[in-house]
């Protein structure tokens with residue numbers, strides 16, 4: 001007999017069954033507590049606001065956030081803001097990841113180049129990229145372009161450094177093994193170095209999801225005409241903190257969504 | 272039988288920032304075809320260096336190494352190299368691991384080579400694990416896969432650098448037997464590095480004893496036992512005598 005997943009059905013021992021039952025129960029309990037905590041937090045927030053313990057003008061409330069989102073949605077602009085931020089983040093994420101990996105490959109390939117570039121990488125890595133903000137606006141003008149550049153700057157250095165470390169940390173004996181089989185450097189790269197670094201690559205992807213959102217919001221704070229960062233800035237300037245909170249909520253949902261798109265890769269590629 | 276491998280007054284210096292390390296100081300020895308030879312010597316004396324030179328991963332500072340009448344070239348490719356750890360690639364299946372070398376040398380479409388790979392898998396009880404990942408195999412099985420990975424390339428000479436030292440004692444004895452049997456039945460020439468005298472004795476036709484660094488060949492001992500399987504050789508009367516003699520040379 002086979003179960004849904006096509007594995008043959010196994011007759012488990014009593015102890016095993018009890019263990020599996022406990023495992024399942026624990027998992028449900030954790031999930032239940034997570035949801036309960038979330039609802040408790042929202043409920044408490046709502047109640048405190050309703051009874052005037054906290055000032056909803058400053059702290060907003062779940063119901064005000066929902067109605068603000070609905071209002072913004074009706075106005076039609078909300079979608080433009082969401083789309084702008086999402087677009088900037090995804091493009092920035094992709095450019096930074098691809099370019100970062102390519103640079104890391106180049107630096108792995110040539111030890112000389114790596115040694116030459118090392119101090120520059122260290123400086124670039126320790127520089128708070130936001131400091132470049134005003135310069136970026138001068139160079140590429142304000143708007144989507146500047147935000148994407150900010151996003152790329154924030155992600156690319158850490159991508160390069162992490163991937164380069166992953167490439168270099170490959171076991172030297174494995175390289176010798178390939179060489180003893182008469183492998184070319186290109187073959188060593190494609191058959192050993194790259195697949196060996198897949199696990200680290202997934203980690204980098206996960207970090208970059210978070211970092212690229214940081215880049216996008218920073219970029220939009222600096223100068224922009226649309227996007228969730230713009231909306232947050234706008235809301236705080238006209239003292240509509242509901243708009244700020246609504247944007248932050250949307251941001252949470254989008255960032256988490258992107259994270260959950262990337263994280264299944266981990267199971268596949270992490271050793 | 273003819274000499275397959277010959278070291279002619281080979282010297283090797285490692286260059287480091289601080290100094291020059293004289294690892295090999297004029298090494299001379301030769302290995303006959305289909306013989307199983309071992310190198311023993313104090314730790315750090317230059318055993319791995321000898322294998323690296325033979326595989327063309329390093330080139331001698333002085334002297335010459337000749338394999339089958341032709342000098343060794345950079346990354347020669349005529350040689351199969353087995354390391355201390357099996358170095359199977361975890362992201363590849365057993366089959367993909369075994370044809371790694373064929374892929375590299377663009378022979379993975381050659382039906383003859385593929386048939387050889389299949390045969391070896393079947394012969395050495397690994398066929399059922401063909402599509403498994405390395406982590407699903409025991410240490411001994413992994414080591415056999417590593418051996419087959421080198422054998423499919425049909426190397427003129429097999430180099431083994433302490434291939435059993437990462438295994439526990441029990442596994443070690445059986446894997447040692449397995450590997451020996453495979454090498455003998457495929458009629459391969461092999462050069463084993465080990466720091467275990469009994470291991471060297473139970474497997475070899477010839478033992479090359481090295482001095483401390485800078486290494487020279489102290490003595491070459493031809494070994495002959497009545498038994499054929501490594502484990503049974505360990506019971507031979509002569510075993511103790513040989514052991515003592517080599518032990519004396521090493522201290």
Ligand SMILES: Nc1ncnc2c1ncn2[C@@H]1O[C@H](COP(=O)(O)OP(=O)(O)OP(=O)(O)O)[C@@H](O)[C@H]1O
Nearest residue numbers: 285287292294313314315316317318319320321484
């Ligand atoms: N890449 C290197 N650079 C500098 N010195 C090295 C290098 N590799 C090895 N050596 C030195 O050369 C000597 C011989 O090294 P080798 O690895 O050949 O010894 P070994 O006999 O295999 O040692 P072990 O028994 O530890 O495996 C050692 O003293 C070692 O410190």
Ligand SMILES: [Mg+2]
Nearest residue numbers: 318319320432
């Ligand atoms: Mg060694």
